Amino acid sequence: MQRRISLIPQPQQLTAADGDLDLASLGAIASDPELRSLAWLLSDLLDRGTGLRLPVVDHAEGPVLRLRLDTPAPERPADLTTAAEAYRLDVTADGVDLVAAHPAGISRGIATLRQLLPPDALRDAPAADPIVPLVAIRDEPRLRWRGVMLDVVRHFQPKDFVLKMIDRAWMHRLNVVHLHLTDDQGWRFDVPSRPGLAETASWRAETKVGHARDESAGYEPTPHGGFFSVPDLREIASYARVRHIMIVPEVNLPGHARAVLAAYPELGAGQNEPVCPTFGVFEEVLEPTQASLDFALEAYTAIGEVFEGPFVHIGGDEVPMTQWESSPIARELMEREGIADVRGVQAWFTKAFCDHLTGMGKRVIGWDEILDGGAPQEAVVHVWRNEAYVKKAIAAGHQVVASPEPYCYYDHYESDGPDEPLRIHGHTPVEKVAGWDPVPPGTDESKVLGIQCQLWAEYMPSPKDVEYAAFPRLSVLAEVGWTNLEVREANPVLDRLGDHLERLHAMGIGYRPLEGPKPWQRGGTGRRKRFDREFVEHPAE
Template identity: 35%
Template sequence: MTFNKSIALAVFISFLFSCKEAENAQIDTKIIPVPSHLSINDGTFIINNSTGITYDSAFKDSAEFFKSFIENGSNIQLQKNKSIEFIKDGSIKNSEGYELKISTDKIEIRANSDQGAFYAVQSLRQLLPPEFENGKFNNDSVQISCVTITDEPQFAYRGMHLDVARHMFSVAFIKKYIDALAMLKMNTFHWHLTDDQGWRVEIKKYPKLQTIAAFRDETLIGHYSNSPQRFDGIRYGGYYTQEQIKEVVAYAQQKHITIIPEIEMPGHSQAAISAYPELGCTGEQPIVASKWGVFEHIYCSKDETFDFLEDVLDEVLELFPSKYIHIGGDEAPKKLWKSCPNCQKRIKNEGLKDEHELQSYFVSRIEKFLNSKGRQIIGWDEILEGGLAPNATVMSWRGTSGAIEAAKQSHNVVMTPTSHCYFDYYQSENSNEPLAIGGYLPLEKVYHFNPIPEELSRKESKYILGAQGNLWTEYILNEKQVEYMVFPRILAMSEVVWSTPKHKNYKNFVNRVEHFHKRLEALDINYANHLYEIEGNLTSVGYELKTITSNNTIYYTIDGTKPSLKSNVYTEAIPITKNTIIKAAIFNDKQQLGSLFTQNIVYHKAVAKQITLNVEPHKSYPGSGAAGLINGISGSDTRYGDKEWLGFWGEDLEITIDLGEKTEINSVETRFYNSPGQWIYAPKEIQFGLKKQKIDSIIKIQTSTKNTSEVNLTINKKSRYIYLKIPNYGIIQEGNQGAGNKAWTFIDEIIIK
């Protein structure tokens, strides 16, 4: 009997161990970005004080990185033997590809370059406990699941941007930012160093760039759209010395990251002109800008300006060995060029048609200079205007049209459209989110970004080098806020640019992100956690609630009270037949996780009726489609990119609502979003009728400094149809962001009472 109990106990312990081993295998292989191929094999490999490491001399940097990671993160000291071996393998054709094989007695890393080996190490790093990240793994050994990984990136360009002109961050933080990029197998850091609000790179030939251009007298408080605008009255600024920049560049090179510096021209140059007024068209000395936006003071096209820029670039080239130098090229108002004798003389002498071709001349001249130095230019998609410089690469931010145009002209493109890549946008609809420029870019939208526009042929799509996330810092005051806005969206972007679409799965990704939080905590990264938020949607059967995480429960109320573990458990759509306020939250067995979800539903006469539009909303801002305009749910007061606002770019909109039968209509209400800084303008008028395509009245819409412009029409008539014609605002005027481009129209719920 004792013998049988012993056998049973041994079997049970073996079963527990097997379950635990299987559990660890599942947990320990949650790698971001997801590899091309990963298989879990039987057994584990143990790293302890008898484990050794050897490497081909070509892999010294990667091997030393891993050795330091193990030894600094734990009590383990690696020896010199072949337990862990770095092997040069010429059969791996992609220079960034690798093979990682972990068996019970050995770890093999195969690559054709140190860069590939380095990425293998990043995957291996994620197979280890998070405590290694901060030196708190106290055991003398660690087990790793036996796996085989074969991996390579989808895109050659995998980048993140950081604006330090609006707000500046320490060298230590820049290194920490680079570390994060390296961990996620990104290979490019786009460093935005100059703008209207500050010049951040030391140029020894022009010391006033350090004493004048690097500092502003004060900074805008609150949002740009607030009226009246307020300022803090505190001098702000600084710059990176050339020695600091060399230090950062060398640090990035060790992590196989190329730093692309951005020196803005011809626009976004007011800080430089403040230091050297002769560079402008008027000779006046503007202030270093203390608020955000687009400014009229841009570089003049006279020879003295090009002499200055070439001198600046000569020093920049000494600091940055990158193939590309980013020259900006965006948002350059032409007003002063039109009245400048020097610029008009340049147009005449060069046989140019207008100021747009003058910008093309400006960019091409800088490109010719940089090409002579063995470098290439990259610029925002405005460099297409007036004709693209011969060898330029385009960074497409205003949507995908610039990318399509450039690729069809056989120019290389990096994708970074605002709709999917601007991490300064809000990432949650929670009212307690930190102040941001506007917009709405949740984790899921980033994840589902496809950098290759569907309009391109297979041949043309080869010109898409990759993509990057952008972080503009007008509203980002400190380093913790940088981290909050970047993480976890950078995790999604890393998978966009590294992993192929067939290997991507959002539900699986969310599971890996949840696990990755522990690593971010160990790295002291202030990530945003919106995984425990609820998403709601009104359907034909009722109001549906869902969450992207599993193994938790949604509790809800419809009486206005806060939900608890004693409230209704959500199992199916909630019937909606009247005005309703739903409150819900996610709970585990003990407590609420995440924030409270609240949805106010106005059950008006058009809910669930038929609606048609003459044009589809822009694919970047589709909201919930046409039906979302009459689903009883209004969009955010501050975030135009949510699923209730529909966006249309430069198009006149016609809307027909069919109520099914003649109905007493007392009023029609709707609203439009205002955000001139994002090129979004309420229409100047709205045309209204009670029959299809027939106008009964025209209502003028007053210009508003608020986020939204409301329209409320009193009707008091019976009708089956409601017809709205909404002409687009038109072309954005000079002096405003996006000048010369068509405006966006964003429309919210149409409420019929």
């Protein structure tokens, strides 16, 4: 019996034929020289999951698995375009032919080919035969940016888990992994010229038990922390580069600065507060001084030199104005620069960050609050509050990455069931994600760069907690970003999700079952118990 072809994301065009191909009947992987690293990666993955080791060669006689580029280098589409990720995949009785105009398209085609294998071929040791159905696929993404954000600040996640999440993004044909590296609760990367970041800002003395708004719970008096060394970051960058995944590092300033100021209090108003042990929005901000600006630019230089991708995220969300309103330093800046409103102090920081990163050959992306007081035209606005801000940012002339909280925040509850583990608030089931169109009616789709889901980790202390929150919602979001609306409607993703869970299981992902949490995934009655509070969308200003 022919195996059902069930892929997530669904390709734009898929034509199946009767029969299967045993990849063991092929003599080699024949690869263009520029695709050699991808060819060896595919060979390694086939060997790992099926025991089949295909050699990588330039040319071979007879049936082969062929990877080839059909466009000369000078004519290839630019990175971060749909054309760069387009591919053609043909599986016939005579072999496999994977063709694209750009290596990124070959990478996406390999991800699809891996899903054509039996689910057990995704395991870390041989557990399946290398059998794929005969099929012809013509495919390219709807949106250019399809990402997942990992918050490694609120709870630090080790490097090996970051690498696993890069692989999982790749398997779902996502192309961005956004690393949220700094916040009030910690600073997560080494800047050798600023030793206080690793020595002080990277750890906190205790952590809030339960929900931050649950006053009946106390604190766990165990130090928590960690940071990535420069070699760690370079390894993450290299790992992602081979898979054509763009790492977008975020250094969130000038707010969310408690960890920075614990190490360098002279950069703030001098409160001398420790790294924050609980969660929320806090008043501490960088003072608008040359010393603070020099620090920020030093940090952006350090992270921008490690990750060669075109984007650096400057954060900029939830910046309280309280300290600046009473600051003589801020008042003097406003008078000197002709700033009429205190919100312009954040805009002063934003412009300086943008100018510096532009000089490094980078583009800036920041949360939608950078619109307040005016953001440089070249900045991409990362909308998090709701879809009204998508329209607001586009009207102001910006490209947008859409991550509206009601659809993309996977720190929201997966269901209204009492057994769900602790979340911040909200209710975002897979059905809601599956029904979302990320381009609001009346919006110029070309201005919507893409979409991204957010894994804020206040209440995700371990990798297994992140996995439960992410999957299968991330899988569904991957289809929302990749597949055209008419294809989604003709073959709904929820009809294929059960099959896809077999892949997640084979990969060792602790996903949430569609029927609800397993006993060991439930919140229980202790520190992981459910805590409900009303979720209210932010009104557009």
